Amino acid sequence: MKLQVRNLEKCFTDKGTYVNVLADINLDVYDGEFVSVIGPSGCGKTTLLNCISGLEEPDSGLINIEGEESQSRLGRVGYMPQKDLLFPWRTVLENALLGMEIRGHSRIESRKRAGELMERFGLDGFEYKTPSVLSGGMRQRVAFMRTLMTDQELIVLDEPFGALDAFTRHQMQEWLVDIWSSMGKTIILITHDVDEALLLSDRVIVLTARPASVKLVVNVGLPRPRRYRMVTDTAFIALKEQLIRALWSDEV
Amino acid sequence: MKPEAGFGVASRDIGRLVLYLIPPGIITSVFVIWELSVSLFDVPVWLLPAPSDILVEGKENYSLLWHHTLVTLKEVVFGFLVALGVGLVLAFCMVFSRAFERAVYPFIVASQTIPIIAIAPLLLIWVGYGITPKIIVVALISFFPIVVNTMDGFKAVDSDAMNMMRTFGASRWQIFPKLQLPNSLPYLFTGMKIAIVVSVIGAVIGEWVGASEGLGYLMTRSIPQFQTDRVFAAMFILSFLGIILFMLVIALRRVIVPWYQSEEYKS
Known part of the structure; x- marks a missing residue:
């Protein structure tokens, strides 16, 4: 078991009034699993991610990583936000190495590993360029590399494809599944895109509107490797219908 | 087409x-x-000299003007460097200690509300007649834009970038050099652009209240003698000096903060 979340609750105070964001979230993520969390916008997905990664502390409940309850989760969970956050003063390679550098990996070793990965990330030839010359998809791949190259085995992704155009997004989704299956990481992906959740995940977790709790867990039994054209398969459509029903059942 | x-x-x-x-x-x-x-x-020369009169004056007294220009330039450069050093150290300490910031910031602001023309003569009494009081006046005027802008630069870090660093497990001592410091450089240069220009004013004020050398001193000596053309020549040299130094700061920014330009073009 990689991650265990039990009875997680989180409130904010906004100008004196309590806003209940997370109400009793329970979640299990297994080693090497790809799990998507999907829910209406503003339901508290990002707050959940921030709690898991240790950026915020929950008001009550437990978060166990690898079976142990750790008070300080910062540094244990890899985190990839929607913005690529590449530093303009670093070259592409230096950006990709940032995480390893902070975690104290040897410089030579990291450079060697990065050099091997550049081609798989479609970045060879751009190592010593500044990020400003890269396309949106390439920038996002550098950001992935920065997160994936650390020794953190659990990685949370907060709508990483949200800012990309549809075509690039589909390319990146296929690319991410391939990379993930070869790297042995456990991934939690936050998204509001039902297709994306189904294409990438082993399981999809649907949250209710705020205050968020788990409404439905769907096992995606689709064969791998997944390809974008699968969105028209009957099995895919059946799953999609299930998810959309769960997502929109509160609406009149 | x-x-x-x-x-x-x-x-x-x-x-x-x-x-x-x-x-x-x-x-x-x-x-x-x-x-x-x-x-x-x-119009008589002593009232308002024509540009040609000023040019002739500049040519005839070339070595005199050059001597005083070098003195003023020295005061500007040293004062500015002191301001840069003090400004950076203050900004660094303030960003690392909230208590230090709260204790010191009021004094930094207050230092700018005191008329420099009132402090300058006091400095003569305290530190004497040489170049030191001029350097202090220059530094006193020009450290302010450097501190304020650098502080803003340290603080104007994207909160998502800060969060990302924290999830890598970065300490404050890693976040500062890898994120806050480079992020603040464009701000620092904005401060330096303002500081270098007011440094020139500072040097002249420093000389005005008591000096034996420098363009400010030359002006105070020339005015009672109605050598208006010389006063104008000195003013032109001062403006020219300011422009050159300003351009030097911009050139330095291009070398040290090359990404600033490309980011500007992107947005």
């Missing part, structure tokens, strides 16, 4: 050329009008 595109390029080139010619064009026309008005209305 093609001829249109060609025309577009040509007109853009002409547009750029016009942009380049605007500053020298304006300056030249101001001087021409000035020259003509002085000779037309027969």
